[in-house]
Amino acid sequence: xxxxxxxxxxVSASVGDRVTITCRASQxxxxxxxxxxxxxxKAPKLLIYAASTLQSGVPARFGGSGSGTExxxxxxxxxxxxxxxxxxxxxxxxxxFGGGTTVDIK
Amino acid sequence: xVQLQESGPGxxxxxxTLSLTCTVSDGSMSGSRYYWGWTRQPPGEGxxxxxxxxxxxxxxxxxxxxxxxxTSVDTSKNQLSLKLTSVTAADSAVYYCARLSPLTANxxxxxxxxxxxxxxxxxxxxxxx
Numbered sequence: 001x002x003x004x005x006x007x008x009x010x011v012s013a014s015v016g017d018r019v020t021i022t023c024r025a026s027q028x029x030x031x032x033x034x035x036x037x038x039x040x041x042k043a044p045k046l047l048i049y050a051a052s053t054l055q056s057g058v059p060a061r062f063g064g065s066g067s068g069t070e071x072x073x074x075x076x077x078x079x080x081x082x083x084x085x086x087x088x089x090x091x092x093x094x095x096x097f098g099g100g101t102t103v104d105i106k
Numbered sequence: 107x108v109q110l111q112e113s114g115p116g117x118x119x120x121x122x123t124l125s126l127t128c129t130v131s132d133g134s135m136s137g138s139r140y141y142w143g144w145t146r147q148p149p150g151e152g153x154x155x156x157x158x159x160x161x162x163x164x165x166x167x168x169x170x171x172x173x174x175x176x177t178s179v180d181t182s183k184n185q186l187s188l189k190l191t192s193v194t195a196a197d198s199a200v201y202y203c204a205r206l207s208p209l210t211a212n213x214x215x216x217x218x219x220x221x222x223x224x225x226x227x228x229x230x231x232x233x234x235x
């Protein structure tokens with residue numbers, strides 16, 4: 001099975017900061033990757049798919065990049081509503097998730 | 107906007123079978139466009155993909171759960187079901203159902219990725235005697 005490893009697991013940041021989260025795949029997955037945001041007690045919300053395509057309605061401060069084995073989610077200017085946990089997911093027949101990255105208030 | 111709603115018993119005894127249902131608010135289950143899936147999240151932990159199923163019955167199971175899992179679609183009832191046998195405390199989690207839609211990337215409109223774009227609110231299952 002292809003494993004997804006996210007780093008860091010936890011990041012403390014302030015409003016306005018630029019935040020970058022990395023997701024590494026144990027094997028190449030081309031651009032078969034999505035990013036989700038989850039807030040406590042809520043279902044995950046799709047942010048980005050195909051590594052870099054922004055889902056409709058998601059603010060442009062969210063961006064994704066990468067292909068193969070290394071991917072990045074960037075929040076260009078952190079807003080109060082962005083404090084949450086972020087997960088990457090491979091988009092194939094076995095859509096496993098990464099371990100998650102929690103973005104907390106500094 | 108389509109809505110998904112999970113339902114099932116909140117408490118299941120160890121060694122018994124967990125049965126969950128996800129009801130889809132519109133008629134999209136009967137079409138050939140979507141896959142449907144289950145994901146779970148143990149308390150304080152991350153997301154774990156459980157299973158995906160096509161309306162025709164074609165299924166994909168998490169290998170770590172495959173021997174205990176059955177999932178199916180009933181298009182006449184607009185429902186997705188999950189059965190997990192021989193449960194233990196490790197199966198305690200919030201269980202989410204989701205729709206997997208074929209979405210196209212910005213730079214390639216001829217290729218689709220199946221992505222979990224609509225989720226239910228989740229249902230909590232506790233395994234305890």
